Amino acid sequence: MFSEEALLPISALQHLLFCRRQCALIHIERAWAENVFTVQGGILHERAHEQGYESHDGIRVARAVSLRSLQLGLTGVADVVEFHPASDGLETAFPVEYKRGRPKAEACDTVQLCAQALCLEEMLGRPVPAGALFYGRTRRRLGVAFDAALRETTQAACQDLHAFIRAGLTPEAMYDSRCASCSMEGACLPRACGGKRSVRTYLRQALETP
Amino acid sequence: MKRHLNTLYVTTQGAYLFKDGETLAVKVEETVRLRLPIHTVAGVVCFGQVSVSPFLLGHCAENNVAVSFLTVNGKFLAKVQGPASGNVLLRRQQYRMADDTATCAATARFFLTGKLANARTVLLRALRDHGEKIDASAVRRVVDRLSQHLTGLEARSDLDALRGLEGDAAHAYYGVFDQLIVSCHEAFRFAGRNRRPPLDPVNCLLSFLYTLLAHDVRSALETTGLDPAVGFLHRDRPGRPGLALDMMEEFRPFFADRLALTLINLGRVRPKGFITAETGAVLMDEATRKEVLIAYQERKQDVVEHPFLREKMPLGLLFHMQATLFARYVRGDLDGYPPLLWK
Numbered sequence: 001m002f003s004e005e006a007l008l009p010i011s012a013l014q015h016l017l018f019c020r021r022q023c024a025l026i027h028i029e030r031a032w033a034e035n036v037f038t039v040q041g042g043i044l045h046e047r048a049h050e051q052g053y054e055s056h057d058g059i060r061v062a063r064a065v066s067l068r069s070l071q072l073g074l075t076g077v078a079d080v081v082e083f084h085p086a087s088d089g090l091e092t093a094f095p096v097e098y099k100r101g102r103p104k105a106e107a108c109d110t111v112q113l114c115a116q117a118l119c120l121e122e123m124l125g126r127p128v129p130a131g132a133l134f135y136g137r138t139r140r141r142l143g144v145a146f147d148a149a150l151r152e153t154t155q156a157a158c159q160d161l162h163a164f165i166r167a168g169l170t171p172e173a174m175y176d177s178r179c180a181s182c183s184m185e186g187a188c189l190p191r192a193c194g195g196k197r198s199v200r201t202y203l204r205q206a207l208e209t210p
Numbered sequence: 211m212k213r214h215l216n217t218l219y220v221t222t223q224g225a226y227l228f229k230d231g232e233t234l235a236v237k238v239e240e241t242v243r244l245r246l247p248i249h250t251v252a253g254v255v256c257f258g259q260v261s262v263s264p265f266l267l268g269h270c271a272e273n274n275v276a277v278s279f280l281t282v283n284g285k286f287l288a289k290v291q292g293p294a295s296g297n298v299l300l301r302r303q304q305y306r307m308a309d310d311t312a313t314c315a316a317t318a319r320f321f322l323t324g325k326l327a328n329a330r331t332v333l334l335r336a337l338r339d340h341g342e343k344i345d346a347s348a349v350r351r352v353v354d355r356l357s358q359h360l361t362g363l364e365a366r367s368d369l370d371a372l373r374g375l376e377g378d379a380a381h382a383y384y385g386v387f388d389q390l391i392v393s394c395h396e397a398f399r400f401a402g403r404n405r406r407p408p409l410d411p412v413n414c415l416l417s418f419l420y421t422l423l424a425h426d427v428r429s430a431l432e433t434t435g436l437d438p439a440v441g442f443l444h445r446d447r448p449g450r451p452g453l454a455l456d457m458m459e460e461f462r463p464f465f466a467d468r469l470a471l472t473l474i475n476l477g478r479v480r481p482k483g484f485i486t487a488e489t490g491a492v493l494m495d496e497a498t499r500k501e502v503l504i505a506y507q508e509r510k511q512d513v514v515e516h517p518f519l520r521e522k523m524p525l526g527l528l529f530h531m532q533a534t535l536f537a538r539y540v541r542g543d544l545d546g547y548p549p550l551l552w553k
Contacts, residue, residue, distance in 0.1 A: 029299075206551045
């Protein structure tokens with residue numbers, strides 16, 4: 001069990017799975033930079049958040065729902081949680097997360113969604129078997145079932161995240177295809193900090209040729 | 211990539227700045243003279259009697275826009291900024307490095323290398339541009355001296371020795387600085403550096419440019435999460451931004467000194483724009499100050515290639531880049547701090 005003090009943002013899970021250095025820069029170094037992608041994401045979220053409660057086809061829709069799990073040590077806000085009527089006459093929560101781009105090969109979006117589901121289970125005391133990811137680019141919903149394997153991956157990622165933040169070490173940079181879409185590039189300097197460029201060499205060369 | 215945004219300098223006495231929707235508005239004598247969308251502004255610098263509404267201050271803090279208050283003559287008074295940015299681990303590591311004598315000296319050496327190399331480049335440029343109008347052999351002697359000191363830096367590992375080399379280099383550099391003034395030379399004489407107060411127009415101009423530079427470097431360090439007060443070359447002294455002064459060293463020659471020379475040599479500032487007070491202290495008149503601020507802002511728009519990162523960027527972004535590179539050095543990502551070596 002984690003104390004409230006020790007809770008980490010759910011979004012950090014996604015950062016960790018996308019790039020460990022990005023996660024360190026945002027959550028350890030506290031550097032944050034907006035780029036066109038984060039601003040678009042922000043606008044998308046704002047729209048998802050501003051509409052409040054509504055109800056259609058017997059489904060209640062809550063927006064900007066605060067979540068936490070003392071078991072996993074997470075806190076955050078779900079874009080949308082739908083409450084579907086259940087056979088026992090109660091409701092089953094169904095989280096929906098809005099993403100700017102398109103479905104990704106990495107598990108980071110499904111893990112983030114599953115983490116929301118685990119928070120909901122802990123807070124509501126009822127099982128949350130499924131949810132969905134809504135991708136802005138494809139304008140499609142992708143259903144996600146929270147099966148045992150995904151739950152295990154998510155729990156492992158949470159443990160990993162807590163150990164990672166506690167250690168406080170920023171991993172070495174590595175320049176690759178992910179860097180093009182990363183807003184942290186200006187703070188990360190992957191081409192200079194990836195072990196490729198040496199300050200000592202730079203100084204020697206610069207001073208030899210005035 | 212961080213964008214280079216403009217800094218708004220307000221020099222009109224009695225101006226009132228307030229928030230109007232998402233814009234920053236400037237009112238002078240009941241007339242709104244200027245409106246700027248807040249997201250296009252990186253900082254606001256108020257000279258003298260300029261007031262800012264609390265709502266605008268709050269809005270600036272939320273939008274990461276630093277607001278500074280300076281006296282009419284550019285002495286720093288106060289700054290309003292949002293919650294402290296950055297990372298306590300970075301700052302603790304900075305303090306540990308500053309406490310360790312050997313690391314402190316090694317770090318100071320990076321700053322001094324930048325300062326000496328860039329001072330040398332300023333002199334080499336002058337030789338190239340005005341070789342026939344100046345005492346070229348005297349300037350060349352100082353170039354050689356700076357080259358020797360650059361090599362000497364490598365061999366010195368204690369701070370006092372490094373500071374000694376710096377002192378000698380600065381003395382030699384300012385000793386020929388007068389040679390670099392090729393226009394209105396009677397009025398713009400430079401017989402050495404003085405600053406409290408500046409006693410001639412050149413020193414007045416340099417002091418003002420150094421103030422602007424210190425402000426920008428300090429903001430960049432704060433934005434990166436470093437503590438601008440804990441320096442390496444400059445020892446801690448309460449109230450003194452040691453690290454900001456350290457990082458300024460590499461910028462002084464090519465950012466401030468060259469700009470002062472350009473302003474004088476191209477006649478953009480004139481002798482009558484400077485006022486001598488009874489005590490001998492020299493001040494700028496308002497029109498001259500404005501001219502200098504405009505030139506400084508223009509200079510920040512110039513695009514250069516960063517010699518270490520090998521990326522093109524406006525000069526104004528260099529402060530942030532150097533602060534970021536320093537933070538990466540502190541966090542152990544780089545094998546040293548790469549000072550900006552100007553060619």
